[in-house]
Amino acid sequence: MxxxxxxxxxxxxxxxxxxxxxxxxxxxxxxxxxxxxxxxxxxxxxxxxxxxxxxxxxxxxxxxxxxxxxxxxxxxxxxxxxxxxxxxxxxxxxxxxxxxxxxxxRRLAGAASLATAHAHLVSACAPSFTRSVRTVADLFTYALVHREALPSDLVPGLDSWAASRGWRVSLQGRKLYLVPQAxxxxxxxxxxxxxxxxxxxxxxxxxxxxxxxxxxxxxxxxxxxxxxxxxxxxxxxxxxxxxxxxxxxxxxxxxxxxxxxxxxxxxxxx
Ligand SMILES: [Mg+2]
CATH class of the missing domain: 3.40.50.1000 (HAD superfamily/HAD-like)
Structure with missing residues (x-):
C-alpha cells in the first residue's frame, strides 16, 4: 500500500x-x-x-x-x-x-575519474567568476560561482567535455556541478x-x-x-x-x- x-x-x-x-x-x-x-x-x-x-x-x-x-x-x-x-x-x-x-x-567504474573531472572544473573556472571548487563524498565536484559573471560559453564547453567522459553538467543557482552520468x-x-x-x-x-x-x-x-x-x-x-x-x-x-x-x-x- x-x-x-x-x-x-x-x-x-x-x-x-x-x-x-x-x-x-x-x-x-x-x-x-x-x-x-x-x-x-x-x-x-x-x-x-x-x-x-x-x-x-x-x-x-x-x-x-x-x-x-x-x-x-x-x-x-x-x-x-x-x-x-x-x-x-x-x-x-x-x-x-x-x-x-x-x-x-561499480557503476562509476566506466567514467573518467573524479580527480580528472575536478581538475578540469578547476581549470575551466577562472578566479574572476569562481569562489571555490569542491568535491562531495569522493563522488562529484562543483564550483561556487558568481552567476552573473559566467562566460556564456562555459556551460556548453563543459557539456561537450563531460558528455564524452561519462559526466554531465548542472547549473543551479550559484553552484555549477560536474556529476557522473551513472x-x-x-x-x-x-x-x-x-x-x-x-x-x-x-x-x-x-x-x-x-x-x-x-x-x-x-x-x-x-x-x-x-x-x-x-x-x-x-x-x-x-x-x-x-x-x-x-x-x-x-x-x-x-x-x-x-x-x-x-x-x-x-x-x-x-
Ligand atoms: Mg533543487
Whole structure:
C-alpha cells in the first residue's frame, strides 16, 4: 500500500531567503548553519509536510553532501530513508548503506575519474567568476560561482567535455556541478521503493539532475522556476506548479498530499 514520495530539497521543497520570494514573517526556518537561518518553507508548506510524512514514505532526494543534508530539519520525524550526494549515498535511519555504496562504486567504474573531472572544473573556472571548487563524498565536484559573471560559453564547453567522459553538467543557482552520468537520483529511489515494496512513486524536482527522477516516477511535478523551467523542459507525466518561489514548494506539498490520498483510495478499492 505504500506510496513513496521522492522530493528534491533546494528550490523544490526548501528555499533560501532570496529564492523564496515571500516575506520572512510568512516563512518557517528549516536549516541553520553557523547560527544563521539558511533555508525556509512557508507556514502552510510546513503544516502540510508534517501531515504528509504521516501518510506516505517521504524520501528527501538531494545533491547535498551528508553534512549539508544533516542541517535540514523538516517538520515531523526524521526520514527513515534519504538519498544524498545525487544518489551516491543512501541513508537508512541516518546511516550510509554499505550495499548501495558498493553498487555505486561499480557503476562509476566506466567514467573518467573524479580527480580528472575536478581538475578540469578547476581549470575551466577562472578566479574572476569562481569562489571555490569542491568535491562531495569522493563522488562529484562543483564550483561556487558568481552567476552573473559566467562566460556564456562555459556551460556548453563543459557539456561537450563531460558528455564524452561519462559526466554531465548542472547549473543551479550559484553552484555549477560536474556529476557522473551513472550517479542518478532515480536509481537510489528505485532501490528504496523495492525495499519498501512501494507500488507508486511520486516525485518533484527543479534541476537537470532531477530529470531522471521525474520521468521514472509514476507522477511528478516541477516548480515554475529553476534550471528545468529556464530550459522549458517538459515530459508527459510531469506537471508544473502555477506559483514560483517558496509558494511553489507549498503547492508541491499540497500536490503530494492530494495524489497520496487518491492513490491510497484507489489501492484500497482493489
Ligand atoms: Mg533543487
Amino acid at each position: 505504500t506510496v513513496l514520495v521522492a522530493s528534491d530539497l533546494d528550490r523544490t521543497l526548501i528555499y533560501s531567503r532570496a529564492a523564496a520570494g515571500v516575506p520572512l514573517s510568512e516563512l518557517v526556518c528549516v536549516e541553520e548553519s553557523d547560527g544563521v537561518p539558511r533555508s525556509f518553507v512557508t507556514r502552510p508548506a510546513a503544516a502540510g509536510y508534517a501531515r504528509l510524512v504521516m501518510a506516505a514514505a517521504v524520501v528527501p532526494v538531494t545533491t547535498r553532501s551528508p553534512d549539508q543534508f544533516a542541517r535540514v530539519r523538516l517538520p515531523g520525524p526524521a526520514p527513515a530513508h534519504a538519498v544524498v550526494a545525487n544518489g551516491g549515498i543512501l541513508l537508512v535511519d541516518g546511516v550510509p548503506d554499505d550495499r548501495w555504496a558498493r553498487r555505486v562504486r 550517479l542518478r537520483k532515480s536509481e537510489a529511489v528505485a532501490e528504496i521503493a523495492a525495499r519498501l515494496g512501494a507500488r507508486t512513486i511520486l516525485a518533484a524536482g527543479d534541476a537537470l539532475l532531477d530529470a531522471d527522477l521525474l520521468v521514472t516516477a509514476d507522477r511528478a511535478i516541477r516548480p515554475a522556476h529553476g534550471e528545468l523551467h529556464e530550459r522549458g523542459w517538459t515530459a508527459p507525466s510531469v506537471e508544473r506548479t502555477v506559483a514560483s518561489g517558496a509558494r511553489a514548494g507549498e503547492e508541491i506539498v499540497a500536490w503530494f498530499a492530494r495524489l497520496c490520498a487518491a492513490e491510497m483510495r484507489a489501492q484500497r478499492s482493489l
